[in-house]
Amino acid sequence: MGIIKTNHVSYDYVRVNDEGVEEEKERALEDVSIDVYPGSFVAILGANGSGKSTLARHLNALLAPSEGTVWVDGMDTSKEENVFPVRREAGMVFQNPDNQIIAGIVEEDVAFGPENIGVPTKDIWKRVEEALEKTGMAAYRMHSPNRLSGGQKQRVAIAGTLAMHPKCIILDEPTAMLDPGGRREVIETVAELNEKEGVTVVLITHYMEEVVYADHVFVMQDGKLAMEGPPREIFSKVEELQKYKLGVPQITLLAHELRKSGLDIPEGILSEEELAEAICRLR
Amino acid sequence: MLKDITLGQFYPAESKIHALDPRVKLVGTLLYVVSLFLFHNLAGFLLATAFLFFLIHMSKVPVSYILRGLKAIFILMVITAIFNVLFTPGTTIVHVWKIRITWEGVRAAVFMFIRLTYLVMGTSLMTLTTTPTRLTDGMESLMAPLEKIHAPVHEVAMMMSIALRFIPLLVDETDKIMKAQMARGADFESGNFWRRAKSMVPILVPLFVSAFRRAGDLALAMEARCYQGGEGRTKMKPLVYGRNDGKAYAVLWIYFAAMILVRIFLNLPHVPLLGH
Structure with a gap:
């Protein structure tokens, strides 16, 4: 079993009126089963309203499933006593960089998580230093978050979860509010953490370009799991992805169009180099 | 301004x-x-x-x-x-x-x-x-005895420090909203006191909406980082009296x-x- 496993999970958003009677029910997740192996980099793709953020919130017990079960490191997230242990194992980074930084100084914000779980003062300092080092933010430790760029703020948020020594990090559209430079900065930091530190990463996004780092991709549509597989396999189904309102990376699209017009180029091209090589091989 | x-x-x-x-x-x-x-x-x-x-x-x-x-x-x-x-x-x-x-x-x-x-x-x-952070820390520590009579000392200190962190953000946002309204012809500078006070309403409404949204997001982020109130919490920079103190x-x-x-x-x- 993987570090995160969901078993036929469904979730309903319920609107309740003043008397506490159910007024409206909206199914946000429908029978989702995923399995994430320790040390892997998993991407969950989906257009707006596909249920990907709802799924993310299940993975660290911010939401409990209406049906089915979610296990994190073997713990059932719907059990009250597991809530905090689960959140410790599965750190979460949110979309808006401004709304998740709590303290007025970078190092104090990174310390917020360890403080909450009762880490002794001396160890907090060690953890903060480590986390800032790993995310490349050590030079900014005394800065005010208000003066950092969006990408830097997200790296502080990542450091904040790292300092809690989680087994995996869930990033809920961490780059949606960033410029292209900031997006690259954040994704590269995450990929490096996965590679060097072996932290399991679950990246939720609607940018296809960010998926190339992943080992495994889940595509969501209308609360259901629509596709699943390694990035190359997913990217080779250009038409299907477009049906789910997901744009493939330009280079993949170009390769796909070339192939359609009769050139012998493999499907699922992910980078410029690969395409150049494939074209060279044509002659 | x-x-x-x-x-x-x-x-x-x-x-x-x-x-x-x-x-x-x-x-x-x-x-x-x-x-x-x-x-x-x-x-x-x-x-x-x-x-x-x-x-x-x-x-x-x-x-x-x-x-x-x-x-x-x-x-x-x-x-x-x-x-x-x-x-x-x-x-x-x-x-x-x-x-x-x-x-x-x-x-x-x-x-x-x-x-x-x-x-x-x-x-x-x-x-x-x-610094404001040290000030709130100091107040929290001095008021700690009041926790015995169930005064929410830690919570108040946490609220103060969060407010201090978000004031510059909200000020920025007010600036943005004002500019957006001005770009669409809103006039904040002329007229008597009442007129000017009234013209603030289209600024305050979106500002409040956004402040509430931020508060919701922040609460979620704090929960995700295991925040559960002051009990069992340790500090990165605890207050310790030195010789000079x-x-x-x-x-x-x-x-x-x-x-x-x-x-x-x-x-x-x-x-x-x-x-x-």
Whole structure:
């Protein structure tokens, strides 16, 4: 079993009126089963309203499933006593960089998580230093978050979860509010953490370009799991992805169009180099 | 224009006063304010003055910075002085029509003026030499005994520090909303008071909406990072008294005792303040 496993999970958003009677029910997740192996980099793709953020919130017990079960490191997230242990194992980074930084100084914000779980003062300092080092933010430790760029703020948020020594990090559209430079900065930091530190990463996004780092991709549509597989396999189904309102990376699209017009180029091209090589091989 | 608002006007410098534990400074400010209402004569006044300027000198904060705080309450001080001059009974010096100025009135006005000035200078010195975070930490720690009667001390301190973090963000946002409304022809500058107040509504509504959304997001982020209130929480920077803090407490209490002694033994009620 993987570090995160969901078993036929469904979730309903319920609107309740003043008397506490159910007024409206909206199914946000429908029978989702995923399995994430320790040390892997998993991407969950989906257009707006596909249920990907709802799924993310299940993975660290911010939401409990209406049906089915979610296990994190073997713990059932719907059990009250597991809530905090689960959140410790599965750190979460949110979309808006401004709304998740709590303290007025970078190092104090990174310390917020360890403080909450009762880490002794001396160890907090060690953890903060480590986390800032790993995310490349050590030079900014005394800065005010208000003066950092969006990408830097997200790296502080990542450091904040790292300092809690989680087994995996869930990033809920961490780059949606960033410029292209900031997006690259954040994704590269995450990929490096996965590679060097072996932290399991679950990246939720609607940018296809960010998926190339992943080992495994889940595509969501209308609360259901629509596709699943390694990035190359997913990217080779250009038409299907477009049906789910997901744009493939330009280079993949170009390769796909070339192939359609009769050139012998493999499907699922992910980078410029690969395409150049494939074209060279044509002659 | 909104950027001019300063809160927690910390003046960064390296001085012994800056390095003191915030609790010492909070207690010290409280004692100093009390001591200001103890003196009734020249000796007490001189002692309070000497102590204040000794601290200002130690803190390396320019006096002009400390005097800045006075602007806000200048009118209040003038009104207080006028009332004191006019409505204190005693030996009349000037008597024109119905206005009677007494010797005691002038004396009370001068003392009240000095007291208010020193009060503002003393508290400014504290806020100028302590970062907002340390200040809230200090308050949390000093108020900790109140938790026994179920006062939400930790929660209030947490709220204060979050407010301090979000004020610049909300100020930025107000600026943005104003510009967006101005770009669509809103006019915030002309008209009488009521018109101008009314034109603020289209700024406040989106600002409140966004503040609530931010608060919701932040609560979620705090929960995701295992926040569960003050219980069982450790601190990265706990407040620990150092050697200088002990010395500072000693100096404070000696000063306070001196002020009390001056009041008891040098209390010569009819010694005129400014010579006669």
